[in-house]
Amino acid sequence: MSSERTARDGMRSVAPLAIAVLAFGVAFGVLARGTGMGPVAPVVMSLTTFAGSAQFAAVTVLGSGGSAATAIVAAALLNARYAPIGVTVAPFMHGSVWSRFLHAQLIVDESWAIAAEGDGRWNPRVLLGAGAGIYVAWVGGTTIGVIFGDLIGDPNRLGLDAAFPALFLALLAPQVRTRTSVAAAVLGAAIALALTPFTPAGVPIVAASVACLIGLVAEDRP
Amino acid sequence: MSATTTWIVVAGAAIATMALKAVGPVVLGGRPLPDRLTRIVTLLGPALLAALVATATFAVDRELVLDERLAGVGAAVVALWFRAPVLVVVIVAAATTAVLRAVA
Numbered sequence: 001m002s003s004e005r006t007a008r009d010g011m012r013s014v015a016p017l018a019i020a021v022l023a024f025g026v027a028f029g030v031l032a033r034g035t036g037m038g039p040v041a042p043v044v045m046s047l048t049t050f051a052g053s054a055q056f057a058a059v060t061v062l063g064s065g066g067s068a069a070t071a072i073v074a075a076a077l078l079n080a081r082y083a084p085i086g087v088t089v090a091p092f093m094h095g096s097v098w099s100r101f102l103h104a105q106l107i108v109d110e111s112w113a114i115a116a117e118g119d120g121r122w123n124p125r126v127l128l129g130a131g132a133g134i135y136v137a138w139v140g141g142t143t144i145g146v147i148f149g150d151l152i153g154d155p156n157r158l159g160l161d162a163a164f165p166a167l168f169l170a171l172l173a174p175q176v177r178t179r180t181s182v183a184a185a186v187l188g189a190a191i192a193l194a195l196t197p198f199t200p201a202g203v204p205i206v207a208a209s210v211a212c213l214i215g216l217v218a219e220d221r222p
Numbered sequence: 223m224s225a226t227t228t229w230i231v232v233a234g235a236a237i238a239t240m241a242l243k244a245v246g247p248v249v250l251g252g253r254p255l256p257d258r259l260t261r262i263v264t265l266l267g268p269a270l271l272a273a274l275v276a277t278a279t280f281a282v283d284r285e286l287v288l289d290e291r292l293a294g295v296g297a298a299v300v301a302l303w304f305r306a307p308v309l310v311v312v313i314v315a316a317a318t319t320a321v322l323r324a325v326a
Contacts, residue, residue, distance in 0.1 A: 016307060016308045016309035017308055017309075019309055020308075020309065020312045037228050038225070038228065041228045041229065041232050044232055045231075045232045045235065045236070048232065048235075048236035048240075049232075049235045049236045049239045050239070051239050053274075054235060054239060055235070058231055058235050062227070062228070062231060067227075068227045068230040068231050068234065071231045071234075071235070072230075072231055072234035072235055072238060075231075075234075075235040075238060075239065076235075076238040076239070076242070079238065079239045079242050079243075080242060081270055082239070082242040082243045083242050083245055083246065084246075084263070084266055084270075085243075085246070085266065085270070086242070086243055086244065086245055086246025086247055087246035087250060087255070087263060088246070088263040088266055088267075089246070089247065090246040090247045090249075090250035090251050090252075090253075090255075091250065091252065091253060091254045091255055093247045093251045093252060094251065094252045095251075095252075097248055097251070100244070100247040100248050100251040100252075101240075101244045101247070101248055103247065104243045104244040104246070104247040104248070105240060105243055105244070107243050109270075109271070109274065112267075113267060113271065116267055118264075119264065120255075120260035120261065120263055120264035156323075157320065157323065158316060158320050159290070159294055159315065159316035159317060159318065159319030159320035159321075159323070160316060161278075161291055161319070162279075162290065162291040162293075162294025162295060162298075162315045162316055162318070162319035163294075163312045163313075163315050163316040164278045165274070165275045165276075165278035165279045165291065165294075165295050165298075165315070166294060166295055166298035166311055166312050166314070166315030166316070167308070167311075167312050168271050168274040168275045168278060169275050169295065169298055169299065169302065169311070170298070170302060170308045170311045170312070171271055172267075172268065172271040172272055172275060173302050175267045175268050175271065176268050180265065181264075181265060181267075181268045182268070184265040184268040184269045184272075185268035185269060185271070185272035186272065187269065188268065188269030188270060188271075188272040188273045188276075189272040189273055189275065189276035190276075191273065192272075192273035192274075192276050192277050193276050193277070193280060193281075193286060196277060196280070196281045196284060196285075196286055197284050197285065197286065198284070199284075200284075201277075201281070201283070201284075204273065204277060204281075205270065205273045205274060205277065208269050208270060208272070208273030209266060209269060209270060210269075211265070211268075211269035211273075212262045212263065212264075212265035212266045212268075212269045213262060214265065215261040215262045215264065215265045216258065216261070216262065
């Protein structure tokens, strides 16, 4: 049944997340405009980079006087997790190299989580539909933030920084149905927190990938 | 900051991100992973999502802090426990944090 989910199903499942992502996009637009990037660059960045946390990081580095190289490295580190994430969905992406390249650009945490079928399978059509929904919300939100930034003020006043982990928690919940997956989650969180004081942002997340190696030693029971 | 710096960052971040997202699908596309690797990548979701939850809850740059975000995430856990829809979970977290900030 679930393997027959379509792109439309992906869009439908992602709708509530897209509303949250729209709010994050607004927050990004406000922040980026406030650092003096002008109105066009933040929107172009959302169109071409399409990765929330990395864009926040790059703009924050620029805003605090960091160099272009530092900002780009920060973005790349925060997005390094997309290399292993891309490997997970690769077996299910068919078509030409160009089609796979473009399809891969719709991978974000939200679309990847929704496209998971369990058992190590991902649905490429759901990934496409969910990714497209998030893309529209992210770019639209950024545009709104850039234009109406002065009216909105500080987004964290509205608790948006807590909405972010809550969203990821909601994505995590359906993926921790077995003892081994709970262990991987706990270990991943522990690794990330342990490294936070010692490494640049993004490195703790990538390092947390190591937690999935417990799949080699643990036998999976529900 | 100069316009040149801005556009260098926009281009650099885009190229790096596109490459990172595409490397798996372009190099390995359409071919099944070995069984052992499948067992590992299945656990990548829980590991990475939990790491994102943890850092977004506790980290400010390189410091770990306890602030109003934790109360918001706690409220989100309760909402998830009662099987609230995702949007409700997110709003409950934001509202809890915003209210605590307003009264603090």
